[in-house]
Amino acid sequence: MTKATFGAKAPDTVKYNPSDVVDFVIVGSGAAGGILAKELSTNGFSVVVLEQGPYLRESDFSHDEIKVLQEDLLTNHPKLQPNTFRKTPKDKAKQQRTVLYGRAVGGTSNHFTANFWRFHEIDFIERSKIGPVAGSTLTDWPIKYADLEPYYTKVEWEVGVSGMAGASPFDPPRSKPYPMPPLPVKSSGVIFERAARKLGWNPFPAPMAILSQPRAGRSACVNCGFCLGFGCEVKAKSSSLASMIPIAEKSGKCEIRPNSYVHKIEMDEQGRATGAVYFDEKKNVHLQKAKAVILSANGAETPRLLLLSASSKFPNGLSNSSGLVGKNLMFNTGAVSVGVMDEPLNDYKGYAVSRVLHDFYELDASKVGFYGGGGLDARYDVTPIGFAFGGLPPGSPRWGKDYKALLAHNFTRSFEIFGHGTSLPVEDNSFSIDPDVKDAWGLPALRLTYKDHPDDVKLMHWLADRSNELLQAAGAKQHWTFPIDEQQFGVHLLGTCRMGNDPKSSVVNADHQSHDVKNLFLCDGSSLTTGGRGQPTMTIMALAFRAADRIRDLARRGALNA
Amino acid sequence: MSRTLAAAGATWTVANWPAVLAAAEHAHKVAEAPDSQKLEFLTPAEAKEVEAISACIIPSDGTPGAREAGVVYFIDRALVTFSVDDQKTYREGLPEIQNRLQHIFPTATLFSTATAEQQEAVLESLDEAGSKNPPRRPRANFMAGSAAQLFETIRAHTLAGFLIDPESDRKGNRGGVGWTVIGRLPEHGFQPPFGFYDKGYAGWQPASAAKESAKND
Numbered sequence: 001m002t003k004a005t006f007g008a009k010a011p012d013t014v015k016y017n018p019s020d021v022v023d024f025v026i027v028g029s030g031a032a033g034g035i036l037a038k039e040l041s042t043n044g045f046s047v048v049v050l051e052q053g054p055y056l057r058e059s060d061f062s063h064d065e066i067k068v069l070q071e072d073l074l075t076n077h078p079k080l081q082p083n084t085f086r087k088t089p090k091d092k093a094k095q096q097r098t099v100l101y102g103r104a105v106g107g108t109s110n111h112f113t114a115n116f117w118r119f120h121e122i123d124f125i126e127r128s129k130i131g132p133v134a135g136s137t138l139t140d141w142p143i144k145y146a147d148l149e150p151y152y153t154k155v156e157w158e159v160g161v162s163g164m165a166g167a168s169p170f171d172p173p174r175s176k177p178y179p180m181p182p183l184p185v186k187s188s189g190v191i192f193e194r195a196a197r198k199l200g201w202n203p204f205p206a207p208m209a210i211l212s213q214p215r216a217g218r219s220a221c222v223n224c225g226f227c228l229g230f231g232c233e234v235k236a237k238s239s240s241l242a243s244m245i246p247i248a249e250k251s252g253k254c255e256i257r258p259n260s261y262v263h264k265i266e267m268d269e270q271g272r273a274t275g276a277v278y279f280d281e282k283k284n285v286h287l288q289k290a291k292a293v294i295l296s297a298n299g300a301e302t303p304r305l306l307l308l309s310a311s312s313k314f315p316n317g318l319s320n321s322s323g324l325v326g327k328n329l330m331f332n333t334g335a336v337s338v339g340v341m342d343e344p345l346n347d348y349k350g351y352a353v354s355r356v357l358h359d360f361y362e363l364d365a366s367k368v369g370f371y372g373g374g375g376l377d378a379r380y381d382v383t384p385i386g387f388a389f390g391g392l393p394p395g396s397p398r399w400g401k402d403y404k405a406l407l408a409h410n411f412t413r414s415f416e417i418f419g420h421g422t423s424l425p426v427e428d429n430s431f432s433i434d435p436d437v438k439d440a441w442g443l444p445a446l447r448l449t450y451k452d453h454p455d456d457v458k459l460m461h462w463l464a465d466r467s468n469e470l471l472q473a474a475g476a477k478q479h480w481t482f483p484i485d486e487q488q489f490g491v492h493l494l495g496t497c498r499m500g501n502d503p504k505s506s507v508v509n510a511d512h513q514s515h516d517v518k519n520l521f522l523c524d525g526s527s528l529t530t531g532g533r534g535q536p537t538m539t540i541m542a543l544a545f546r547a548a549d550r551i552r553d554l555a556r557r558g559a560l561n562a
Numbered sequence: 563m564s565r566t567l568a569a570a571g572a573t574w575t576v577a578n579w580p581a582v583l584a585a586a587e588h589a590h591k592v593a594e595a596p597d598s599q600k601l602e603f604l605t606p607a608e609a610k611e612v613e614a615i616s617a618c619i620i621p622s623d624g625t626p627g628a629r630e631a632g633v634v635y636f637i638d639r640a641l642v643t644f645s646v647d648d649q650k651t652y653r654e655g656l657p658e659i660q661n662r663l664q665h666i667f668p669t670a671t672l673f674s675t676a677t678a679e680q681q682e683a684v685l686e687s688l689d690e691a692g693s694k695n696p697p698r699r700p701r702a703n704f705m706a707g708s709a710a711q712l713f714e715t716i717r718a719h720t721l722a723g724f725l726i727d728p729e730s731d732r733k734g735n736r737g738g739v740g741w742t743v744i745g746r747l748p749e750h751g752f753q754p755p756f757g758f759y760d761k762g763y764a765g766w767q768p769a770s771a772a773k774e775s776a777k778n779d
Contacts (some may be wrong), residue, residue, distance in 0.1 A: 062729035066644055182766070187757035196771060205766050208606075221752030229730060317576060343758035348746055384725035386747055397719055398689065399619040400682065404627070404743070411744040412757070533625060 012258070016034050016216045018286040022046040023555065025290035025304065030107015031537050032524040032544035033296035034240025035159075038247045039548030041254035043352055045555065048255050049248075049321065050278050052301075053103035055239075055258035056110075056481060057192050061231035065385045068230055074111050076103045077483065080440040081186075084447045085488050090447075091427055095437055097389075098448035099300050105258055106241030108491075108537070110231045112350045113211040113381060114238065115420075115535035116154045116161045118542075120172050121145040122362055123532045131168035133371045135453055136424040137328055142501045142510040143444055143530040143546075146170055150226045153540040156207075160238040163207030170202070170358040180212045182354070187345035188415035189354030192378030195474035196357055201540040204423045206377060209538070218242055223350035226382035257288075263311040263443050265318055267291055273520045279441055292519040292560050294551070296544070299493025299525035300330070300431050303509065304446050305435050306497070306522075318513040319497070319522070324507055326432050328425040328498055329450065330531035334420040335460040337467035339476030340393070341429035347380035353418075354378060360466065361533055363459075372459035374421025377520035378465055380414070387411055393480050417470055419463025419533030424453040425495050452486045460484045492536050493529045499524035511550040512543070519560045523547040603619040604650060609634050611656050614674035616720040618649030620683045626739035628720050635725030637716070643732075648715050655712030662687060688713035 016022055023045035026033050033049060041047045067073050074098065084093035102108035105464025122129065124141040132138070149172075155161060157179045165177040182205035185193075189206075196203040210221050210232075219234035227237070235242040248254040257429065259281040266275045266287055276291040295302045303326035307317040317325050326537040347493070358375045365371050382391055388407060391414060397403040433444035471479035503515035512527055514520040523544055525536060532539060555558055569695055576601045616628035616637070625720040640727075641649050658710035663684050670676045673684065677754050690711070726742065728748065735741060 063727040064732065065726060066732060069728070071644055098685075164766065184754040184756075185760050185763055185766070187755075187759035190759045190763050197772060202769060217570075223753070223756070224750050225752070341759070344745065345759060346745075347758035349752040384741065384744060386720050387744075388721040388725055399685065399720075401621050401623050404620050404623070404625075408625070408743050408745065411746065433612065445693075 002541075003100075010387040013505045014252050014254065016048050016255050016288075017047065018288045020046075020292060021289040022048050023274075023291050024048075024294055024551075025050060025447050026105060026126065026294045027276055027295055028296040028298065028301070029105045029245065029256060030102055030240055030296065030298065030509045030524070031109045031540045032547075033294075034109070035541055035544035036296060036523060036551075037230040037254050037256070038251075040546065041248045041550065043548075043552050044253065045250070045552075046253050048290070049289060050262050050276055051103065051107075051256060051258045051259040051521055053258065053412045055105045055256065056231065057234045058231070058235060061233050061276060063226045063230065065383050067089060069383075070313075071090050071128050071506065072103070074102055074104050074378055076101050082445045082523055083447055084437050086447070087450050087451045087486075089449055093210040093434055093437075093447050093449075094403065095445075095486070098489055099446065100302065100489070100491060101298050101384055101493065102259070103409045104241075105245060105256055106239045107347045109239040110237075110241055111533070112209075112237075112239075112537055113228045113359075114355070115377065115380075116155075116163070116207045116209040116538040117358075117530040117535060119145065119173075119539050120358075120361060122235060123282045123530055124426070126530060127229065130365065132373070132440055133201055133424060133455070135426060136371075137424055137427050139498075139500065139505070141504075142499055146543050148435070148546060149173070149309055151177060152255060152538065154545045155538060155541045158243040159209060160211050160213035160218070161207055161209050161538075162186065164205045167204035168202060168356075168358055178207065180215065182206070183208055183210060183351060184354075184376075185353040186347050186350050186355075186380070188347045188378040188380055191339075191345070191415065191474045192355045192376075192417070192470065195470050196355075196376075197244065198473045199414035199469065201357050201359045201470075203355045203357045206349060206356045207538075210351050211236045211238065216243070221351055225348045225350060226383060227368055229383070238307055238494055240287065242268040252293045262297070262305060263308055263441065265295075267303065267309075267311065267313070267318070267517075269470050271517060273517055278343060281497070283441065284456070290556070292521065292551070298407055299496045302524055302526045303431050303496045304433060307445060308378040314516075319516045319520060320509055321516050322507055324427075324498065324503055324505070326497045327427050327430040329429040329431060329448075329490075329493040330423040330425055330528070331374075331450070331487050331492070332465075332534040332536070333419075333421040333423050333452070333456045333460045333487075334493045334532050334534065335464040335467065335484055337417045337464055337479060337481040338391075338393070338414055339417070339474060339479040340410055340475075341413050341415070341476055345380070346412050347415050348382075348384075348412070352379045352381040358533075359445070360463070363462075364444045368462060370455040370462075371424065372455055372462075372493045374419055374459060374463050376463065376470065377418045377420065379416050379418050382414075382418070384411070387414075405423060415468035419460065419467055421456075421459045421463055422533055423456045423531050425498075425530065426451070431493075431496055448488070448490075450487060450490075457484065457486065468470070487532065492525065492531065494525045494531045494536055497522045498529045499527045500529060511554065512547040513554070521547065521551055527548075585737070599635070601635075601638050604634075604652070606637045608652070608656055609638065611659070611672065612637055612672045612716065614681065615659070615685070615716050616723070618678075618685055619636050619717055619720045625743050630736070631724045631740045632733060632736035633720050635736075636726065637779035639718045639733045640719055640723070645715075645719065646710055651712050655715075658683065659688070659712065675702050685713065718742055
């Protein structure tokens with residue numbers, strides 16, 4: 001199929017040979033990789049970004065639900081890269097899809113919802129505040145909110161976040177307002193706002209990584225309605241692809257190399273990383289040499305790559321002296337309730353979320369009987385075919401005249417309340433490599449071991465109860481909650497190479513530097529010591545901006561050559 | 563505030579109109595390119611049965627159904643593209659459906675010539691999941707795992723073929739009739755107000771101010 005013309009022309013950019021020793025090779029071009037590439041290249045370093053997926057342009061994006069969702073246009077392919085799942089380390093894993101992540105230049109930031117609130121101060125120091133939680137390895141971060149604040153601001157201004165400062169009484173302090181006003185409210189947002197206020201809660205305009213005004217050569221959101229799960233044709237969604245990659249390429253110092261599937265970090269005798277080994281599109285193997293290696297391959301593939309890089313010197317995998325690579329995985333909890341109103345909302349128009357509330361960010365365990373916290377958002381992220389499959393209330397007909405009539409009535413009148421919350425780190429919850437199943441390149445498949453902490457399940461039910469209260473207050477004529485099951489599938493892939501000061505209980509230090517390999521850095525969802533209350537990409541991006549500063553300073557001091 | 567935003571959106575649209583238009587035109591041409599009546603996998607006889615089954619799943623009852631949306635051509639195309647693995651399910655399942663029909667109604671011959679009551683009875687007997695299963699949250703790979711059973715497969719294909727982006731090259735949702743039925747407009751972009759409840763929204767205010775203005779209403 002030929003391509004439409006706009007935005008399709010690839011810019012002329014620098015090319016390196018794999019044998020060139022570049023300053024940095026970055027594995028992954030998503031939320032973190034894109035920012036690191038932009039920051040390091042514009043600081044004068046030579047950078048090669050190896051992305052396992054293709055380099056798609058805005059003109060390759062589509063509203064064809066089969067192409068995008070069923071055929072994984074933007075995401076990992078379960079047939080090429082099978083996953084396996086087991087509940088506990090004692091079980092044998094069975095093949096099933098366990099993760100969904102972006103597999104294209106821009107990574108998961110191409111298709112995310114774009115909810116972009118900052119983590120709160122409590123997220124970084126919660127263990128100190130509340131003490132130990134049985135069955136969890138909950139621990140403080142080595143950095144605090146104040147350390148990250150300037151970088152949250154940087155994300156808002158450089159990547160592009162729309163929002164209203166001061167609208168939430170629970171927001172942490174900020175040094176600057178948002179660069180753009182919130183996106184126009186949706187009917188779901190207005191219903192949510194009115195009902196929440198009736199209940200004495202504090203709804204506020206959702207901070208979204210979507211432009212409400214044209215900015216930096218990118219369009220404002222045109223409210224096309226194919227947002228979550230889809231790539232943005234007008235560059236309004238603040239993906240790495242739309243915001244960071246073009247600047248990195250323009251620096252003349254950065255090559256984005258797509259279809260490059262890294263499967264090993266090369267090491268020398270002195271225990272230093274010397275580059276990344278990857279398959280090209282034709283499955284030929286290359287070594288891209290570099291002075292330092294940065295993994296931003298996401299919370300599943302970064303630990304997998306470290307485990308795949310095991311050698312006689314590092315029998316348990318690279319950077320794994322703690323034994324924690326892949327462990328303490330957190331998915332965040334989520335509970336979805338649906339309401340049907342009397343009049344059409346037409347919430348299919350526009351982006352997903354326009355109102356949020358954080359009244360339940362810190363629940364008092366002595367009152368509710370479990371650890372946790374979270375928030376609610378008003379959203380509609382369901383596309384037409386998706387709605388036909390799963391949008392109707394329980395017990396609805398599945399075909400025929402009555403089914404069709406319900407589709408016709410409910411599609412424009414439905415909306416969702418999404419409860420998003422904490423998930424406790426548990427050491428056994430992990431990504432590892434499967435001993436039997438292989439991917440299409442002959443590499444061991446990604447294996448998930450996961451069982452929600454009991455408090456996580458209680459939190460999901462608690463949040464669903466609040467959602468239903470809200471839907472009741474909103475006058476929804478019908479409302480229900482999707483079944484709350486233990487999770488076996490994740491999109492937020494967090495904590496699997498956690499950041500900390502102690503090499504025995506963490507994988508990277510506060511500079512994202514491996515405790516074991518001084519010129520190896522890990523920066524993506526895997527770095528998060530705790531998972532916040534959902535919607536982690538804002539924090540992943542802030543961490544990436546901060547990591548870039550730290551890595552730049554270390555490199556200039558010569559600390560990476562030792 | 564919403565007026566400013568609307569203006570901002572309009573500014574971009576105008577500035578980029580030729581490009582947007584070119585892209586939309588291109589998409590339209592692509593959508594028209596496959597011969598909309600040509601069958602690529604199903605025989606004409608099979609197509610007739612598939613169309614009858616899909617028309618039972620989404621009937622034409624005053625508003626367009628699967629038949630008008632050209633779902634059978636979507637399914638035929640699916641069977642040589644993204645659902646090539648389901649060829650066998652169709653080829654071997656269609657005679658089974660006919661057997662089922664004749665088992666229940668010994669005088670009936672083909673599904674496509676059976677009465678509406680007979681057709682519904684057959685599908686009901688095939689719909690093992692019924693309406694008892696709680697709905698799952700719609701997500702990627704909504705068709706995974708359903709391929710084994712012909713009824714589930716045709717149902718999945720019919721829903722998808724009725725509501726697929728009409729500008730795609732999948733031959734479904736012909737003329738956008740599926741979207742018309744569910745009330746989705748075909749435009750690529752929208753301006754607020756979007757629906758009933760955000761019409762006349764005054765803009766976000768702090769809770770205290772909002773209380774004040776509610777009193778004054």
